[in-house]
Amino acid sequence: MTATHRIILCDGTACINSGARKLTALLREQLAGHGLSDRVTIGLSGCLGMCEKGPIMVVNPGYTIYGGLVESDIPEIVEEHLVNGHPIARLAIQEDHLYNRFFRVFGDAKFFGKQMRITLRNCGIIDPENIDDYLSLRGYEALAKAITDLTPEQVIAEVEKSGLRGRGGAGFPTGRKWKLTAAEKATPKYVICNADEGDPGAFMDRSAIEGDPHTIVEGMAIGGYAVGAKTGVVYIRAEYPLAIQRIKKAIEDARAHGLLGENILGSGFSFDIEIRLGAGAFVCGEETALIHSVEGARGMPRPRPPYPAAVGLFGRPTLINNVETWANIPVIILDGANWFRTVGTENSKGTKVFALAGKVVNTGLIEVPMGTTLREIIYDVGGGIPFGKSFKAVQTGGPSGGCLPAPYLDTPIDYESLAKAGSIMGSGGMIVIDEDSCMVDVARFFLEFTQDESCGKCTPCREGTKRMLEILVRITEGKGQPGDMEKLERLGGMIKKASLCGLGQSAPNAVLSTIKNFREEYEEHINEKKCRAKACKSLIRYEITEKCIGCGACRRVCAAGAISGSAKSRHVIDQDKCIRCGMCFTACKVEAIAKV
Amino acid sequence: MPTPLELIKKKRAEAVSRIIGKGYLSTKRVYVGMATCEIAAGSKDVMEVFQKAISRGLTDVYLSQKGCAGRCNLEPTVEVIEQGKNPVKYGRVDKERAQQIIERHLKNGQVIQEWVID
Numbered sequence: 136m137t138a139t140h141r142i143i144l145c146d147g148t149a150c151i152n153s154g155a156r157k158l159t160a161l162l163r164e165q166l167a168g169h170g171l172s173d174r175v176t177i178g179l180s181g182c183l184g185m186c187e188k189g190p191i192m193v194v195n196p197g198y199t200i201y202g203g204l205v206e207s208d209i210p211e212i213v214e215e216h217l218v219n220g221h222p223i224a225r226l227a228i229q230e231d232h233l234y235n236r237f238f239r240v241f242g243d244a245k246f247f248g249k250q251m252r253i254t255l256r257n258c259g260i261i262d263p264e265n266i267d268d269y270l271s272l273r274g275y276e277a278l279a280k281a282i283t284d285l286t287p288e289q290v291i292a293e294v295e296k297s298g299l300r301g302r303g304g305a306g307f308p309t310g311r312k313w314k315l316t317a318a319e320k321a322t323p324k325y326v327i328c329n330a331d332e333g334d335p336g337a338f339m340d341r342s343a344i345e346g347d348p349h350t351i352v353e354g355m356a357i358g359g360y361a362v363g364a365k366t367g368v369v370y371i372r373a374e375y376p377l378a379i380q381r382i383k384k385a386i387e388d389a390r391a392h393g394l395l396g397e398n399i400l401g402s403g404f405s406f407d408i409e410i411r412l413g414a415g416a417f418v419c420g421e422e423t424a425l426i427h428s429v430e431g432a433r434g435m436p437r438p439r440p441p442y443p444a445a446v447g448l449f450g451r452p453t454l455i456n457n458v459e460t461w462a463n464i465p466v467i468i469l470d471g472a473n474w475f476r477t478v479g480t481e482n483s484k485g486t487k488v489f490a491l492a493g494k495v496v497n498t499g500l501i502e503v504p505m506g507t508t509l510r511e512i513i514y515d516v517g518g519g520i521p522f523g524k525s526f527k528a529v530q531t532g533g534p535s536g537g538c539l540p541a542p543y544l545d546t547p548i549d550y551e552s553l554a555k556a557g558s559i560m561g562s563g564g565m566i567v568i569d570e571d572s573c574m575v576d577v578a579r580f581f582l583e584f585t586q587d588e589s590c591g592k593c594t595p596c597r598e599g600t601k602r603m604l605e606i607l608v609r610i611t612e613g614k615g616q617p618g619d620m621e622k623l624e625r626l627g628g629m630i631k632k633a634s635l636c637g638l639g640q641s642a643p644n645a646v647l648s649t650i651k652n653f654r655e656e657y658e659e660h661i662n663e664k665k666c667r668a669k670a671c672k673s674l675i676r677y678e679i680t681e682k683c684i685g686c687g688a689c690r691r692v693c694a695a696g697a698i699s700g701s702a703k704s705r706h707v708i709d710q711d712k713c714i715r716c717g718m719c720f721t722a723c724k725v726e727a728i729a730k731v
Numbered sequence: 732m733p734t735p736l737e738l739i740k741k742k743r744a745e746a747v748s749r750i751i752g753k754g755y756l757s758t759k760r761v762y763v764g765m766a767t768c769e770i771a772a773g774s775k776d777v778m779e780v781f782q783k784a785i786s787r788g789l790t791d792v793y794l795s796q797k798g799c800a801g802r803c804n805l806e807p808t809v810e811v812i813e814q815g816k817n818p819v820k821y822g823r824v825d826k827e828r829a830q831q832i833i834e835r836h837l838k839n840g841q842v843i844q845e846w847v848i849d
Contacts, residue, residue: 259800346798400735
């Protein structure tokens with residue numbers, strides 16, 4: 136039978152402490168008693184951000200929020216609301232947070248249960264190319280509120296109080312950055328949106344801009360008002376044509392509505408935004424390299440200080456924030472810093488967006504409150520590892536991050552906890568690795584990327600990553616030597632210490648963290664010439680077992696002509712000719728080919 | 732002289748009435764995912780199927796594009812939203828499924844349960 140109602144119960148810590156789980160049990164009992172178990176489904180959500188009013192229950196359709204529930208309320212909700220169809224006004228609470236709108240549409244799906252959409256609040260529910268859609272959901276109200284009711288100092292104080300930290304990865308307190316830029320005397324000042332997303336497998340910024348470009352425009356305009364800048368620049372990579380098209384249209388539409396340009400909404404405040412396209416260099420995500428690129432120079436970093444807040448674009452004070460950071464700003468201004476602070480952990484407030492990819496059932500773009508554990512993300516949101524395989528590691532923070540094995544699964548997501556575990560928050564790449572992947576090979580993949588993207592300015596990064604990569608390639612080819620791991624560790628330590636920018640300082644992380652957490656895999660490769668995941672081509676061979684029925688499927692796909700045998704009899708692989716491409720392994724219908 | 736806050740509220744009211752003018756209050760609202768990822772999975776074709784149906788006389792349906800909701804492995808996604816009912820979210824919608832959604836769900840009010848994302 137199709138469910139008529141879907142109930143979400145907040146399963147955040149505060150609600151559990153005020154008795155949410157008891158209510159859940161009681162609700163199930165009551166539903167069964169009324170014969171409604173089939174018609175009403177129950178889901179649990181992560182913290183809904185209304186802790187002081189817990190326990191919280193949301194009834195769909197209608198998104199009626201009930202709060203402060205006690206056990207005697209449950210029979211009334213079941214009878215009045217679910218059976219008779221009359222929502223109970225006495226128990227309903229009016230919470231018009233911006234993020235609620237997304238959950239009116241998606242709140243009943245399990246995938247979104249543990250999520251909380253603050254920055255992606257409009258992604259997937261509005262037409263991104265229609266400014267009316269954005270305006271109808273209180274769009275640009277935060278900007279209007281800022282320029283009507285708040286002084287620039289008050290805007291900065293609100294951002295500072297919210298506890299928001301830079302979402303590009305480093306986690307610098309956003310409010311402090313704004314304060315520093317505002318305090319500079321030199322003019323003109325600039326505001327930059329860093330949309331140079333370069334981590335392999337990451338697509339947070341692209342989706343955010345494609346789904347809700349006006350949020351970025353509004354956030355930047357508020358930033359401009361706060362620090363005293365009249366010009367904003369969106370730096371976005373040219374590989375994102377649709378995102379560019381949509382942010383361009385958003386800027387034009389905002390201009391046409393008097394929300395950008397001279398004298399915005401008659402307030403006397405003027406601000407406009409232009410777009411600069413990046414050619415897709417990873418290093419240009421580093422703020423000083425990005426600024427050089429906008430200026431038309433080669434994208435290379437320079438030493439800091441001076442920080443861009445003092446000496447930035449064209450030598451002027453510049454406020455530079457990541458896409459996701461900007462998207463938080465309208466929410467902080469409208470819903471208030473006090474509310475924003477209720478979401479997240481002590482030192483990391485709000486939510487974080489992750490591009491969940493790799494060996495996980497539900498790959499996708501997710502946004503979870505800070506403090507959610509890796510286990511909750513991978514198993515509750517991501518649905519676990521497909522094909523019954525076992526979890527091996529999770530890689531956070533893209534090529535600059537580290538690989539964390541199973542013992543770290545209960546690590547809560549926040550800047551400090553991830554750093555302590557040996558990885559980083561990064562900008563939001565999250566790749567799940569299962570037993571079929573070789574950790575030495577994973578480290579090699581990431582180092583190959585950073586080595587290729589090194590701008591070449593600092594010798595340790597330019598030469599050091601190259602030497603490290605050579606050693607890793609050697610190990611995966613079965614030519615590893617005793618002492619290789621120590622050499623990698625020494626080189627890695629040097630590169631981290633002696634490089635100018637984040638790229639070099641973090642490039643060895645993938646290697647160092649895998650040596651730390653998967654030392655035995657390195658040892659097997661070097662000493663026994665063995666790859667336990669059977670992923671390193673040079674260390675495996677294919678053999679045909681007695682299961683072979685002699686169908687010839689493997690022989691026909693073998694590009695190297697290494698397989699021979701007559702019809703209906705067991706075939707053999709000539710190991711000298713075999714190039715270990717694995718085509719026969721995939722082609723065999725009776726699983727007669729073994730990787731050994 | 733109205734304040735910026737008053738002006739933006741006026742703009743919102745105007746925006747809402749423009750959206751309503753485009754048929755937002757139709758019985759059913761259909762949203763098709765149109766981010767790069769969705770388009771790569773084939774959502775442009777899906778959008779076309781809905782557009783064609785409307786131009787050929789399917790009434791009381793408000794069609795809109797939307798950004799990515801984050802369900803990468805189930806794209807393209809399509810939502811059918813009706814006042815007072817649970818929003819229905821379909822996954823892996825291709826041309827064929829889109830046609831079925833029009834025939835069965837939009838015309839006959841029958842939710843196609845096996846394609847619904849949970």
